[in-house]
Amino acid sequence: MPKLLSKSIIYFILIFFSLIFLMPFYVLFVTSFKSFEEVSFLTMWNLPSSINFSSFSHALNQLLPNLWNSIKMAVPSTIISCLLGSINGYALSKWRFKGSEWIFTFILLGMFIPFQSILIPLIRVIDTIGLYNTIPGLILVHVIYGLPITTLMFRNFYVTIPQSMIESAQVDGAGFFKIYRSMIVPLSITGFVVVGIWQFTNIWNEFLFAIVITGHSQHPVMVALQNLAGSQVVEWNVQMAGAILAAIPTLIVYLFAGRYFIKGLLAGSVKG
Amino acid sequence: MPTNQVRKKKSARKFLKGNNISFIVVLPSIFIISIFVYVFIGWTGYVSLSNWNSLAPDLSFVGLENFKQLFTSFRFQSDIRNMIFFSLLFIFGVVGLGLFLAVLLEQNIKGKWLFRNIFLFPMAMSFVVTGVAWRWILNPESGVNLFLQKFGFSPGWYTDTTIVPGWKVFDIEFGLPIGLIAVLIAAIWQMTGFSLAMYLAGLAGIPEEIKEAAYMDGANKFQAFFRVILPQLKPITFGVILLMLQVSLKIFDLVYTMTGSGPNFVTDMPAIYMYETTFKGNFYAEGASIAIIMLMMIMIFVIPYIMRQKEEH
Structure with missing residues (x-):
């Protein structure tokens, strides 16, 4: 694209915004490496005088069970919702039937609803089937309400596979499931990575379902972190260390697979 | 009528092929979304018109009373x-x-x-x-x-x-x-x-x-x-x-x-x-009313957008 501004101004602006964007990370890291004696309002921006891990061990002590809850919740939810989204997306893009477009829209709309509008019945039902305050209850909820987005992402992905490939496989006698297993799944490894990363990040970071469906002992890490941050007695170097611990899994995923994360972001943008 | 029978057989076989399997595969998701999204929204809508503002469910109908109270608060x-x-x-x-x-x-x-x-x-x-x-x-x-x-x-x-x-x-x-x-x-x-x-x-x-x-x-x-x-x-x-x-x-x-x-x-x-x-005050009907208002505000924008996208395809 032709030039709009001179290069040096552009670099200046980009570096300026980069610093702003990195500022919260700076504060999180700097504060969490300080000891309690060292944190104060006035020296917030100063580097720690020495690297001190006490706030991390303190935070880890508090959050370890919750981190474990989050793993137990996010991993199965991600795997199950990927599988369901994939088969749905395959069916709705490669084997269209009468009304399949409407069914897609019907499912897709579920992605936009504010979850507040289903929470009251949801809790009743989850309680009735004995899954209230359990990790399986949370998994069930994430799988169900992940259906629209995973279906959308896989559908958008499969639309790019030419229909002619399906047709020639059909001529060779392959049916719905055979084509899915032997052709679609191998072709959609990237799709699984993209959707998996997207779902894992969202489920790990999710807060509303987590706080409403689970009680204290089953809280995922985000709820525990919010409790830690809301408490008046917990020092803020510990809160910051807790925030880093809670963010580490998704940040690692982003650092190593950022490309796929961005792909997921684009794939999830609605194309009817 | 042999031709008719052949046709019937063919269509029976066709029923289990391709596009129909596709429908059967999607069916559980349709069912689950119907209940967990659409029926639940209806349920919340019903609660929003009820008198359930304490721990014990009281689903007696009060019309738009909760909404009236909200908008005047x-x-x-x-x-x-x-x-x-x-x-x-x-x-x-x-x-x-x-x-x-x-x-x-x-x-x-x-x-x-x-x-x-x-x-x-x-x-x-x-x-x-x-x-x-x-x-x-x-x-x-x-x-x-x-x-x-x-x-x-x-x-x-x-x-x-x-x-x-x-x-x-x-x-x-x-x-x-x-x-x-x-x-x-x-x-x-x-x-x-x-x-x-x-x-x-x-x-x-x-x-x-x-x-x-x-x-x-x-x-x-x-x-x-x-x-x-x-x-x-x-x-x-x-x-x-x-x-x-x-x-x-x-x-x-x-x-x-x-x-x-x-x-x-x-x-x-x-x-x-x-x-x-x-969830802290047990004012379920009031909470349901807020949820319904939120839902409507979002759908006013989302539904026309999705319909337009569909038309363009």
Whole structure:
């Protein structure tokens, strides 16, 4: 694209915004490496005088069970919702039937609803089937309400596979499931990575379902972190260390697979 | 009638082939979504018209009583105001900053991927983590105020209860609550990466000839940008606005962690009110009414958007 501004101004602006964007990370890291004696309002921006891990061990002590809850919740939810989204997306893009477009829209709309509008019945039902305050209850909820987005992402992905490939496989006698297993799944490894990363990040970071469906002992890490941050007695170097611990899994995923994360972001943008 | 029978057999076989299997495969999802989305919404709608405002379910019908009470309450009126200003400024900020940074990154920049990754990084974070960090950065006695004080500024951030301009409308002062700006900064910081990624993809999709031609006309560079490039990005802008709108109308975790309702409800949001009144106060019918209002506000925008997308295909 032709030039709009001179290069040096552009670099200046980009570096300026980069610093702003990195500022919260700076504060999180700097504060969490300080000891309690060292944190104060006035020296917030100063580097720690020495690297001190006490706030991390303190935070880890508090959050370890919750981190474990989050793993137990996010991993199965991600795997199950990927599988369901994939088969749905395959069916709705490669084997269209009468009304399949409407069914897609019907499912897709579920992605936009504010979850507040289903929470009251949801809790009743989850309680009735004995899954209230359990990790399986949370998994069930994430799988169900992940259906629209995973279906959308896989559908958008499969639309790019030419229909002619399906047709020639059909001529060779392959049916719905055979084509899915032997052709679609191998072709959609990237799709699984993209959707998996997207779902894992969202489920790990999710807060509303987590706080409403689970009680204290089953809280995922985000709820525990919010409790830690809301408490008046917990020092803020510990809160910051807790925030880093809670963010580490998704940040690692982003650092190593950022490309796929961005792909997921684009794939999830609605194309009817 | 042998031909007819053959046809019947054929159609029976065809029934279990391809497209019908496809339907059967999708059927469980349709069933689950029907119940967990559509039936549940109906159920919530029913609760919103009931008298269930205590722990024990009381589903006696009271019509629009809960809605009437909400709209006459100071807190909910504040929520509506906050949501309007939050959504407008949030979308403006995310779209504007994302487009601006995307255009800068398009200018053959060295280290483009590094900048892009820095701007997109916050997208992978949880709103709860964002809230924890920004609550300290925008703490009136610390954080950025330590710099600003050197220039004689000392904003109260989320503790500020001023409403600008503060027209008296019903029970509240209408205008932009200054306290919301702190939340806006954190929210824009987190979500700008989204519009940036969308615009980068969009700009990459504009043919080079169009970009070149835009500048050949001898038109002013900025004029060319606004007249030629921007219209090409219109579908993306609509998409970003819609997706950001539903983020802002639902916003909960960030505000809940960072500021809560704030003094005088200056940073309160419908989602927070809904959560507190339903799950802490047991006012189920009131909570359901808030949820239904939130749902309607989102669907007013989402349904026409999706219908338009369908038509275009």
